[in-house]
Amino acid sequence: MVEASGRIRIGVIGGGQLARMMVPPAIHLGLQLSVLAEAEGMSAARAVDAVGDYRDPETVYAFAETVDVITFDHEHVPSEILRELECRGVAVHPRPDALQFAQDKILMREKLEELGVPVPSWAAISDEAELQAFIEKHGGRAVVKTARGGYDGKGVRVVSDAAGARDWFAALAEDARGGRLLVEELVDFTRELSQLVARRPSGEARTWPVVETIQLDGVCAEVLAPAPVANPVTLDEAARIGRVVADGLGVTGVLAVEMFETRDGRVLVNELAMRPHNSGHFSIEGxxxxxxxxxxxAVADLPLGDTAMTAPAAVMVNVLGGPAEGPMPVRYAEALAAHPRAKFHSYDKQPRPGRKVGHVTVTGQDLAQVRQAAQAAARVFD
Amino acid sequence: MVEASGRIRIGVIGGGQLARMMVPPAIHLGLQLSVLAEAEGMSAARAVDAVGDYRDPETVYAFAETVDVITFDHEHVPSEILRELECRGVAVHPRPDALQFAQDKILMREKLEELGVPVPSWAAISDEAELQAFIEKHGGRAVVKTARGGYDGKGVRVVSDAAGARDWFAALAEDARGGRLLVEELVDFTRELSQLVARRPSGEARTWPVVETIQLDGVCAEVLAPAPVANPVTLDEAARIGRVVADGLGVTGVLAVEMFETRDGRVLVNELAMRPHNSGHFSIEGxxxxxxxxxxxAVADLPLGDTAMTAPAAVMVNVLGGPAEGPMPVRYAEALAAHPRAKFHSYDKQPRPGRKVGHVTVTGQDLAQVRQAAQAAARVFD
Structure with missing residues (x-):
C-alpha cells in the first residue's frame, strides 16, 4: 500500500460526516484522503476531489484510478461495481464479500446464524400471510425491516398486524429484482450495546471497550463509554461477539456491532455497520x-493503534435537529463559554428536525458527571 | 464574528505545518479555514484556497476579502500590508501593533524592558566597534541576532569577536532601510522553558502548563509537558511572565514565550512567537x-477552551530530517507496529537534513517512560 513516494492515497465514497471526520487523522498521519461526494457542499467538502453518483460505474471507476484503496462513508455502493473494481486490481475495504452482509439484513442474519452468533428470532418473508404467522407466533407484535437501504430508524417498523407492512410488500412486488422483508421478534431488552472492532486485511484486529448506546425514536442520542458494568459476563460476551463477527465476515476497516442486552442476560446482535459508526465518535477524544x-x-493495511481509553469515562451526545437559525457555530458564543471542557463537533449541516448535525463529547473521571456535562453542552443547540 | 449563516471564515497566511495543523480543529468545530500558501503542494495543501506572495499587497487584500479574520502561519507578512487591512475593516489577529514585537527582536526587547519583564542584558548595535565593546563587557562572548527574519537557529550566532558578524553588518549597510543587530549576553542557563498563552480580543486569556523545551543546534528537539518541577518558584514566574507579555503586548491568538531558566534561579525571556508554536504541539493529544x-x-473571538492536561505527562519529539527515502509514511509499517500508543504527525514534507518533517507525541502517567517511548518512536524515522 505504501508507495515508494511515501504517499498513501485513500479514496472515500460518500461525502457525509463520517468522511468528514476521517480528514483530521488523515492530515495528522500524512495520508492523502480524497472523497467522492454525491453533491457539492456536503459535510466532507474540505476533502472532496470528485462529485458524482456512486451508483454510476464509470464515475466510481474514474475516481478509483486516482487512489490506492477505496473505502466508504456509507454502505450503499452497489456490489457489482465494487466487485468489478476488485477485478480491475483496485483494493476495496471492506471487501464486497464482507460488505454484502451490511448491505442486506437477510444475508446478515443467515451468516450470523451460520457463525453461531446469537440473534433475535427472525424470518425472511415474502407476503402478508407469512408476516401474520410470525406475529402470531411471537406474542402479537414484531419488527419488520426492509432488507436494504435502511438507516437511523428508517426501514424499521414495529407492527402488530400484517397490514402494517402492506406498502413495503407492494413496493417489493413492483421491484424487478423481487426480494423479501426481514421480520424479527420484538426483543425485551434492558439496554443496547455496541462493540467497535477494527481489522486489517492481514487479520490484525483491535477492539475498543464495549459502549452503551441510548436511542431516541430509532436514532442514536447518547453513547456511554465504556458501558457501565451491569453484568460483566454480558460485556465479555459482547466483546467476544464483536471479534467473531469481524473475523467470520472477513471485515476490513472498522466494524460496529450493535447489540441488545436482554432482560434474561443474553446478548443478541441487532445491526452491523462496516465503517466508522456513531457509537464510536467518543473515540476522537476518548x-x-x-x-x-x-x-x-486498517484500510491502508497499516498496523493498528492502541484503543485504550484516555480517561475513565467518555460520553457523546448527538446534536439532533440543531439550532433553528443555522449550523452549530451560531450558538458557539454561549456554548463554548459555558462548557470549556466539552469538545464540539459541527458537521456543517443546515438544521432539519431529527437530523444529526453534530455531536458533543466530554471525557473525565466520573461517568455520571461527564454525562451530565455532555448533555448540558449539547442542549445549548436545541 | 459569527455571521447569521453560522459560517466563521478564518484565513491563514502561510501554508506550512502550523496552518496544516489548524485544519483538524477547524473541521471538528465547523469553522471555515482558508489558507493563502506561498506555493502549490505545501504542507497545508488540503486547506489551500489561494496561492501567492504574502509580500504582495494585492494578493493579500484579495485573499482577505474571502474571509472574516486573517491570522498567520508565520510572522513575515509586512506590517504595512496588515495595517492597511485593518484600515479596510478586516479583522487581523494578532493585530499588527502586537505582531511587530514578534517581527523585530529589538522592538521586542525594548517593549519587554518597558513592561518590567526580565530579559538577558542586550544592546542594539550598528557596527563592529559597538559589538566588540559589548563582547568585552560580557566575558568575551555574546549572542548576535538579526532583528528580523530569523527562525530555528537561523539569524542567531555566538561570537567571541566582532568580525564574526561582519557579513551581517555589511548586509545592513546595503539595505536602504538601514537597521541594527541585537546583541545579548550568553546566558548561563540550566534549561529552557516555554509558556503558551491564548488571548481573545476581548481580553480573555488561558495558559497551558509551562513546558521544558530541549534544543539541538538551535532547533527544538523535544518538549516535556508539564516541565518537571526543579524549582516551583521559577515555574510560577514563567507563567506570570507569559501572562504579562500577552496582556502587555495586546496579543490575540496563541503566544509562545520562550525562556531561559538560569543557574541562579531567574527566568529570562529569550524569544516570542505569536502563533501556534512547536513547544505546543504536545497539546494536540496532551x-x-x-x-x-x-x-x-481566539482569533475568531470565541470563548476559549480548558487547557488542562489529558494525562499527567506528554512528550513531543520532533522528526528532524526524516527518512532518506521520503515522507514519514514510508516507515509506518515499522513505526506503527512497534509503537501503538504513539501519535504520529507527518507534515507531508520531503526529507532534508535538519528539516522539521513531523513529530511524535506520547502521553501517559510517568514522564520518564513517556519520554523514552516518544524518543524510540521518533527514532524509527532517522
Missing part, C-alpha cells in the same frame, strides 16, 4: 486511537 | 484544548 484514524490505518 | 483549536477560537 481513545488513544480514534475509530477514524483506525479505519484509515 | 491538552483538553490544543493550541491549534485555541488559536482558531
Amino acid at each position: 481513545s488513544v486511537t480514534s475509530q477514524f484514524e483506525q479505519h484509515l490505518r | 491538552s483538553v484544548t490544543s493550541q491549534f483549536e485555541q488559536h482558531l477560537r
Whole structure:
C-alpha cells in the first residue's frame, strides 16, 4: 500500500460526516484522503476531489484510478461495481464479500446464524400471510425491516398486524429484482450495546471497550463509554461477539456491532455497520486511537493503534435537529463559554428536525458527571 | 464574528505545518479555514484556497476579502500590508501593533524592558566597534541576532569577536532601510522553558502548563509537558511572565514565550512567537484544548477552551530530517507496529537534513517512560 513516494492515497465514497471526520487523522498521519461526494457542499467538502453518483460505474471507476484503496462513508455502493473494481486490481475495504452482509439484513442474519452468533428470532418473508404467522407466533407484535437501504430508524417498523407492512410488500412486488422483508421478534431488552472492532486485511484486529448506546425514536442520542458494568459476563460476551463477527465476515476497516442486552442476560446482535459508526465518535477524544484514524490505518493495511481509553469515562451526545437559525457555530458564543471542557463537533449541516448535525463529547473521571456535562453542552443547540 | 449563516471564515497566511495543523480543529468545530500558501503542494495543501506572495499587497487584500479574520502561519507578512487591512475593516489577529514585537527582536526587547519583564542584558548595535565593546563587557562572548527574519537557529550566532558578524553588518549597510543587530549576553542557563498563552480580543486569556523545551543546534528537539518541577518558584514566574507579555503586548491568538531558566534561579525571556508554536504541539493529544483549536477560537473571538492536561505527562519529539527515502509514511509499517500508543504527525514534507518533517507525541502517567517511548518512536524515522 505504501508507495515508494511515501504517499498513501485513500479514496472515500460518500461525502457525509463520517468522511468528514476521517480528514483530521488523515492530515495528522500524512495520508492523502480524497472523497467522492454525491453533491457539492456536503459535510466532507474540505476533502472532496470528485462529485458524482456512486451508483454510476464509470464515475466510481474514474475516481478509483486516482487512489490506492477505496473505502466508504456509507454502505450503499452497489456490489457489482465494487466487485468489478476488485477485478480491475483496485483494493476495496471492506471487501464486497464482507460488505454484502451490511448491505442486506437477510444475508446478515443467515451468516450470523451460520457463525453461531446469537440473534433475535427472525424470518425472511415474502407476503402478508407469512408476516401474520410470525406475529402470531411471537406474542402479537414484531419488527419488520426492509432488507436494504435502511438507516437511523428508517426501514424499521414495529407492527402488530400484517397490514402494517402492506406498502413495503407492494413496493417489493413492483421491484424487478423481487426480494423479501426481514421480520424479527420484538426483543425485551434492558439496554443496547455496541462493540467497535477494527481489522486489517492481514487479520490484525483491535477492539475498543464495549459502549452503551441510548436511542431516541430509532436514532442514536447518547453513547456511554465504556458501558457501565451491569453484568460483566454480558460485556465479555459482547466483546467476544464483536471479534467473531469481524473475523467470520472477513471485515476490513472498522466494524460496529450493535447489540441488545436482554432482560434474561443474553446478548443478541441487532445491526452491523462496516465503517466508522456513531457509537464510536467518543473515540476522537476518548481513545488513544480514534475509530477514524483506525479505519484509515486498517484500510491502508497499516498496523493498528492502541484503543485504550484516555480517561475513565467518555460520553457523546448527538446534536439532533440543531439550532433553528443555522449550523452549530451560531450558538458557539454561549456554548463554548459555558462548557470549556466539552469538545464540539459541527458537521456543517443546515438544521432539519431529527437530523444529526453534530455531536458533543466530554471525557473525565466520573461517568455520571461527564454525562451530565455532555448533555448540558449539547442542549445549548436545541 | 459569527455571521447569521453560522459560517466563521478564518484565513491563514502561510501554508506550512502550523496552518496544516489548524485544519483538524477547524473541521471538528465547523469553522471555515482558508489558507493563502506561498506555493502549490505545501504542507497545508488540503486547506489551500489561494496561492501567492504574502509580500504582495494585492494578493493579500484579495485573499482577505474571502474571509472574516486573517491570522498567520508565520510572522513575515509586512506590517504595512496588515495595517492597511485593518484600515479596510478586516479583522487581523494578532493585530499588527502586537505582531511587530514578534517581527523585530529589538522592538521586542525594548517593549519587554518597558513592561518590567526580565530579559538577558542586550544592546542594539550598528557596527563592529559597538559589538566588540559589548563582547568585552560580557566575558568575551555574546549572542548576535538579526532583528528580523530569523527562525530555528537561523539569524542567531555566538561570537567571541566582532568580525564574526561582519557579513551581517555589511548586509545592513546595503539595505536602504538601514537597521541594527541585537546583541545579548550568553546566558548561563540550566534549561529552557516555554509558556503558551491564548488571548481573545476581548481580553480573555488561558495558559497551558509551562513546558521544558530541549534544543539541538538551535532547533527544538523535544518538549516535556508539564516541565518537571526543579524549582516551583521559577515555574510560577514563567507563567506570570507569559501572562504579562500577552496582556502587555495586546496579543490575540496563541503566544509562545520562550525562556531561559538560569543557574541562579531567574527566568529570562529569550524569544516570542505569536502563533501556534512547536513547544505546543504536545497539546494536540496532551491538552483538553490544543493550541491549534485555541488559536482558531481566539482569533475568531470565541470563548476559549480548558487547557488542562489529558494525562499527567506528554512528550513531543520532533522528526528532524526524516527518512532518506521520503515522507514519514514510508516507515509506518515499522513505526506503527512497534509503537501503538504513539501519535504520529507527518507534515507531508520531503526529507532534508535538519528539516522539521513531523513529530511524535506520547502521553501517559510517568514522564520518564513517556519520554523514552516518544524518543524510540521518533527514532524509527532517522
